[in-house]
Amino acid sequence: MANLYDGKMAAIYDAMYQTFVNYDEEYTFYNNLIQKNNASTVLEIGSGTGNLARRFQENNQNYQGLDYSEDMIEIARKRNKNSSFIQGDMRDFKLKEPVDAVIITGRSTSYLITNDDINKTFESVYKNLTKEGVIIFDFIDANRFIPFTKENPIIIHEAVYENINYIRESHWDTNNSLENFMLEWTAKYYAINNNKKEIIENDFSTVRVFTLNEMELFLYLNNFEILQTIDRKTYAYDTYVIVARKKY
Ligand SMILES: C[S@@+](CC[C@H](N)C(=O)[O-])C[C@H]1O[C@@H](n2cnc3c(N)ncnc32)[C@H](O)[C@@H]1O
Known part of the structure; x- marks a missing residue:
């Protein structure tokens, strides 16, 4: 999990x-x-x-x-x-x-x-x-997700919460040998402070x-x-x- x-x-x-x-x-x-x-x-x-x-x-x-x-x-x-x-x-x-x-x-x-x-x-x-x-x-x-992740190695989501800008960069590793179309999902979360991008969390999970x-x-x-x-x-x-x- x-x-x-x-x-x-x-x-x-x-x-x-x-x-x-x-x-x-x-x-x-x-x-x-x-x-x-x-x-x-x-x-x-x-x-x-x-x-x-x-x-x-x-x-x-x-x-x-x-x-x-x-x-x-x-x-x-x-x-x-x-x-x-x-x-x-x-x-x-x-x-x-x-x-x-x-x-x-x-x-x-x-x-x-x-x-x-x-x-x-x-x-x-x-x-x-x-x-x-x-x-x-x-x-x-x-059938649609795997080609999408191959064509878009980094997927970016942005959000504003309590006046702070957050960015999530997702990377889905499709080049591994996991069973059952499982994928390794790496998500890097950044906060933007004074125009500086600071990493706040680096998450890693396996999904299918x-x-x-x-x-x-x-x-x-x-x-x-x-x-x-x-x-x-x-x-x-x-x-x-x-x-x-x-x-x-
Ligand atoms: C992507 S979130 C979706 C949350 C919500 N449905 C939404 O749309 O905002 C996935 C949720 O599944 C829960 N979850 C993951 N594995 C679970 C499990 N084995 N049993 C119950 N909940 C689980 C996570 O804790 C998380 O809250």
Whole structure:
């Protein structure tokens, strides 16, 4: 697991992502799928700093968030005093009550790097869904992402937070021999002070991108029936979103 979301990086993540993710649009997108599938109770996995949670809370929906990082959850709790957040691992969690929809948002599936991680996650989600429950999640499309990273060795994101300019330079190493389309992601974070670029954090994590076919097979093996596949462009990366129903 990346340490990217711990300590002060959680606050910087929160600031940066709000500058390039349109969370209103993100909420509308997921909520439409949730309503279309008649789900009234929702668990968001990878709830991060609670930006989607805020929209669910404002609409008085029955929402809970789950995230691995205590620091991300701390920010989410401050932002959403009336929502419930659970510190946990998507590969092994147990809710008090099953829910009608589990959403895994913001490409959090990229942190499931082994086949075992994915199977365990789908198994846990299955156990925590009601009888006709649905899973809705996105993942980065390997077929488009890998050529993109080869053509763009350094990807730059900029953000302003509390009057400080931050720059993130990402480099994705595609020239290694890692299994399963795993990639080494190096992210250098800089703050600009008096026109001087100072490095504040150097992060390194291993992430995975998927082909649509392999994700379809993982769902089949874990007793999910695919209802809908959406080809969705998000900031910088092309993703697929899958809606699948639990088979019983
Ligand atoms: C890219 S962030 C997305 C956060 C949020 N959905 C958003 O769009 O802003 C990925 C999140 O997944 C969480 N995460 C990574 N691995 C996890 C795991 N095994 N179980 C639960 N959460 C995990 C991280 O802590 C982080 O908050």
